[in-house]
Amino acid sequence: MNILSPALKAKLATPLTIGSFTLESRVFQSPLSGVTDLVFRRLVRRYAPKSMMYTEMVSASELSHLQKLPQIMEIDPNEQPISIQLFDCRPDFMAQAARKALVEGTKTIDINMGCPVNKITKRGGGSSLLRQPKVAEAIVREVVEAVDIPVTVKTRIGWNDEEINILEFARRMQDAGAQMLTLHARTRAQGYHGMARWEWIKKVKQVLSIPVIANGDIFSVEAAVRCLAETGADGVMCSRGTLGYPFLVGEIDRFFQTGQILPAPTPVERLQCAKEHLQGLWEYKGERGIRQSRKHMAWYCKGFSGAAQLRDKLSRISSIEEGFQLLNLPLIAYAERGGAYKFLRFPQETAP
Numbered sequence: 001m002n003i004l005s006p007a008l009k010a011k012l013a014t015p016l017t018i019g020s021f022t023l024e025s026r027v028f029q030s031p032l033s034g035v036t037d038l039v040f041r042r043l044v045r046r047y048a049p050k051s052m053m054y055t056e057m058v059s060a061s062e063l064s065h066l067q068k069l070p071q072i073m074e075i076d077p078n079e080q081p082i083s084i085q086l087f088d089c090r091p092d093f094m095a096q097a098a099r100k101a102l103v104e105g106t107k108t109i110d111i112n113m114g115c116p117v118n119k120i121t122k123r124g125g126g127s128s129l130l131r132q133p134k135v136a137e138a139i140v141r142e143v144v145e146a147v148d149i150p151v152t153v154k155t156r157i158g159w160n161d162e163e164i165n166i167l168e169f170a171r172r173m174q175d176a177g178a179q180m181l182t183l184h185a186r187t188r189a190q191g192y193h194g195m196a197r198w199e200w201i202k203k204v205k206q207v208l209s210i211p212v213i214a215n216g217d218i219f220s221v222e223a224a225v226r227c228l229a230e231t232g233a234d235g236v237m238c239s240r241g242t243l244g245y246p247f248l249v250g251e252i253d254r255f256f257q258t259g260q261i262l263p264a265p266t267p268v269e270r271l272q273c274a275k276e277h278l279q280g281l282w283e284y285k286g287e288r289g290i291r292q293s294r295k296h297m298a299w300y301c302k303g304f305s306g307a308a309q310l311r312d313k314l315s316r317i318s319s320i321e322e323g324f325q326l327l328n329l330p331l332i333a334y335a336e337r338g339g340a341y342k343f344l345r346f347p348q349e350t351a352p
Contacts, residue, residue: 004259008228012256016211016235019150019179021107023081025050026235027224027253028182028213029242031057031085031110031154033117034292038074039280043273044242045079047250053082057112059125060088060097071285075105085154087112089124091138095146102147108180109143113155116188127156127188133169137176144177152180154215157200160189170204182213182237192240201231213237221261224252244299246273267304268331274300275327282320290319297323306330 004012016023029036029044031054041053056072063070063086075082084101086109088094098109113136115126122128129136136153144151153173158164170181183204185196196216205212214233218224219241227236242248251262265273277296281289297314301307310326317323 004225004256005229009259011234012228018108018152018211021081021150023050023052025052025253026256027249028052028235028237029054029249030215030237030239031055031083031112032239032243033057033115034295035243037072037284038076038079039277039284039289040246040296041079041082042076042280043246043277044249047247048253050081051249051253052107053079054110055082055084055106057085057087057115058097058101060086060093061090061123063097063100064093073101073104077105080105081107083108083110083152085110085112086143087115087120087125089129089132089135089139091135091142094139095142098143098147098151102149106149108150108152109147110152110154110182111139111143111178113153114184114188116156116191121188127159130155130159130165130169130188131163133165133172136169137172140173140176140178150179151177152182153178154182154184156184156186156188157197158187160187163187164200166200166204167207170208174208174210178210180211180213181208182215184239185214185216198227198231201227201233205232205234211235215239218252219248221252221255225255244274244296244302245270246277270300270303271327271331275324278320278323278327290317290323293317293323297327304330 012026016026027048029051033056036054036056044053058073073084084104084106086094086097101109112126113129120126140151140153157166173181183201185198185200201212201214211234213235214227214231215237218227218236218238224236238249247265254260254262274297278293281293294315294317298311301311301314310330313326314323
């Protein structure tokens with residue numbers, strides 16, 4: 001574990017200022033499509049009460065045609081601080097969507113300029129805006145004009161290795177009025193493969209005066225500390241590291257605040273969390289929640305004997321009862337064997 005330097009320790013003890021908004025934590029939960037709904041955010045919030053959460057990204061163009069706001073924009077009054085992330089390539093639609101998000105209670109408006117998915121980039125959104133810096137600049141200016149809360153940007157280092165333009169792009173975003181920039185240190189072509197290139201975060205931090213948040217390969221407390229030490233970034237954003245592990249943001253934040261390393265949750269605690277997640281999705285979304293839960297349940301099943309078998313079965317559940325029955329089996333086995341994790345086996349036969 002890298003020890004916090006005195007300078008970094010002092011920095012982490014200072015609240016983060018994002019325009020007119022002050023945030024007490026420098027650890028963020030990334031917006032993740034199909035993941036960071038109300039149920040997931042509640043689990044993360046339990047362990048990270050002061051961290052900024054993000055909704056799943058919301059399409060500004062689709063929002064303009066809807067009479068009723070989509071469920072992914074729903075915010076619990078008790079889950080602040082939270083931000084709504086928007087995406088589109090049309091400044092006027094983005095401004096309109098930002099005004100609707102403001103009414104919902106968002107603390108900032110985050111603009112997605114980093115999503116690498118084809119269905120987003122083909123419509124001119126996400127990371128395709130790296131190739132349209134004038135459009136990206138116009139979006140930020142119009143959104144800033146539309147709302148009286150901070151506007152932030154999340155992006156990547158470039159389209160591909162031949163088009164790494166993040167330094168100029170980041171300056172444009174700051175000049176247009178963005179008050180924080182989160183940088184996923186990969187190109188669009190990389191997707192989520194290869195190592196994040198943290199050296200670009202350091203370069204961006206050196207040319208901007210607004211806060212820069214580091215994103216990419218933050219899978220542990222140690223990685224978060226090392227990233228901040230290497231880049232000088234103002235905070236870290238956790239993404240894939242929280243899949244099946246909603247404890248991560250809180251673990252990092254606790255270390256940043258106190259220097260204390262929390263003990264890792266046991267397999268039993270993770271499975272109990274999975275049960276709570278499953279129940280929450282069922283209560284919130286019904287059968288659609290059960291379908292969505294399959295990937296979550298599979299993500300929870302790591303690090304114990306029989307995890308692969310359990311993961312396979314959970315990825316095909318069709319009811320909350322079936323999910324509970326499967327999750328209870330290793331919990332019962334653990335209890336019967338006196339808490340010996342090495343004996344935690346997934347039974348060959350499903351209990352009746």
